[in-house]
Amino acid sequence: RQLVLDLREAIAEQNLYVVYQPKYELAELSCIGVEVLVRWKHPQHGFIAPDVFIPLAEDNGLSSAISKLVIAKAAEELQDSGLLGSVLQHVAVNVSATEFNSTDEMNSLSSFIESYRDFAQYVRLEITETATLTDMRKSVEVISQLQARGLTLSIDDFGTGYTSLAMLKDLTVDEIKIDRSFVAELEHDARSKTIVCAVIAMANSFRINIVAEGVETESQLKVLRKIGCRQAQGYYLGRPMIIAELLKHLADNA
Ligand code: G
Numbered sequence: 001r002q003l004v005l006d007l008r009e010a011i012a013e014q015n016l017y018v019v020y021q022p023k024y025e026l027a028e029l030s031c032i033g034v035e036v037l038v039r040w041k042h043p044q045h046g047f048i049a050p051d052v053f054i055p056l057a058e059d060n061g062l063s064s065a066i067s068k069l070v071i072a073k074a075a076e077e078l079q080d081s082g083l084l085g086s087v088l089q090h091v092a093v094n095v096s097a098t099e100f101n102s103t104d105e106m107n108s109l110s111s112f113i114e115s116y117r118d119f120a121q122y123v124r125l126e127i128t129e130t131a132t133l134t135d136m137r138k139s140v141e142v143i144s145q146l147q148a149r150g151l152t153l154s155i156d157d158f159g160t161g162y163t164s165l166a167m168l169k170d171l172t173v174d175e176i177k178i179d180r181s182f183v184a185e186l187e188h189d190a191r192s193k194t195i196v197c198a199v200i201a202m203a204n205s206f207r208i209n210i211v212a213e214g215v216e217t218e219s220q221l222k223v224l225r226k227i228g229c230r231q232a233q234g235y236y237l238g239r240p241m242i243i244a245e246l247l248k249h250l251a252d253n254a
Pocket residue numbers: 036037038049050051054066067070094095096240
């Protein structure tokens with residue numbers, strides 16, 4: 001309970017900050033986007049993981065405040081970086097299911113994003129598969145509204161939910177991200193590999209962008225390349241970094 005109060009205060013005082021994990025195009029191993037991830041350093045308890053405070057935020061009506069804070073910080077840090085539109089084709093922001101499932105909150109979020117004029121066009125929203133789609137028909141509607149406003153949509157942690165195939169059938173998403181559990185098993189478990197291959201094939205035929213998450217080794221990257229995966233993220237390619245580190249990382253890898 002104290003933690004919720006502290007979180008509220010941290011949000012109000014803009015004391016959360018963001019890091020950026022690069023996303024790579026595998027053909028040329030060039031960075032083409034970033035995923036923005038929120039971080040909280042508590043004044044007494046030190047770093048608190050998003051796995052802890054995001055659910056807390058969701059349970060206490062703070063999701064949309066966090067999304068807006070993340071977008072404001074990313075816009076502020078990236079707007080003058082010279083990266084937007086040149087190196088970075090998009091900037092991905094995670095959206096909680098509680099927020100995604102509220103039409104009001106999503107309208108409010110997209111208006112907020114639109115207020116960042118030179119930034120809005122780069123924003124891509126990531127929604128987690130498992131948590132999201134309680135009501136497929138409503139999701140279809142929300143997603144097409146967001147796309148009509150120029151935002152692109154990505155399905156995060158793809159393959160972990162029960163509705164993966166229904167989503168491919170019904171949702172006109174721009175991107176799917178293969179959950180890192182499949183990538184971790186890619187080399188040891190033939191069935192995981194078969195699933196990943198099938199997802200890549202389906203995504204390619206639907207012309208949906210496909211990203212492998214959680215790439216931690218060179219050999220995983222090799223396998224992914226071989227089976228036709230075009231984009232990837234993971235510690236092997238780049239950890240989540242503060243803006244100064246991101247700029248250095250991109251300069252070093254240019
Ligand atoms: O960055 P990290 O691996 O610690 O993130 C852990 C979890 O928290 C992931 O599921 C990630 O999607 C989620 N997360 C990180 N940043 C944000 C954010 O800004 N908003 C939301 N809703 N979730 C986030």
